[in-house]
Amino acid sequence: MNKYDAIYELVRMVPSGKVASYGMIANLLSGTTPRMVGFALAGIGAGVPADTDIPWQRIINSSGGISPRPGAERQYKILESEGIHFSKGGKVAWKDVRWQGPDEAWLERRGIEFHDFLSIQFGWP
DNA sequence: CTGATGACGGTGC
DNA sequence: GGCACCGCCATCA
Numbered sequence: 001m002n003k004y005d006a007i008y009e010l011v012r013m014v015p016s017g018k019v020a021s022y023g024m025i026a027n028l029l030s031g032t033t034p035r036m037v038g039f040a041l042a043g044i045g046a047g048v049p050a051d052t053d054i055p056w057q058r059i060i061n062s063s064g065g066i067s068p069r070p071g072a073e074r075q076y077k078i079l080e081s082e083g084i085h086f087s088k089g090g091k092v093a094w095k096d097v098r099w100q101g102p103d104e105a106w107l108e109r110r111g112i113e114f115h116d117f118l119s120i121q122f123g124w125p
Numbered sequence: 126c127t128g129a130t131g132a133c134g135g136t137g138c
Numbered sequence: 139g140g141c142a143c144c145g146c147c148a149t150c151a
Binding site for chain 3: 003004031032034035036039040
């Protein structure tokens, strides 16, 4: 199980109709940075796990948009088909479509208290 | 071993 | 909001 597999496992938990940012995923995995999440997903669709059940399209950047790259257009389409709405500026409304995080079982397995989770995700004290 | 290469994010202007 | 800068590190040739 390499580093990227842990990322894939988490990404698989994001349900249809919701999206998460690279940073959200990274914050839940110690020693993982937002870039690594991007790098891990870069292979998908460009090649790596050619056949995948990983919902790579549900990970977008923290400003609520999709970074320009070959294939970005396809990502927009898939997300819209899942009910995600993009404004004219190409941004989502985080408050409506933000993934609420992994289930308690996952947090417990990682030894993360719910309070810590809130702190990690929302910067609460 | 070394170096290039990638879907980013926070901070400060 | 936009832009420049910096830190991030697994993977592969």
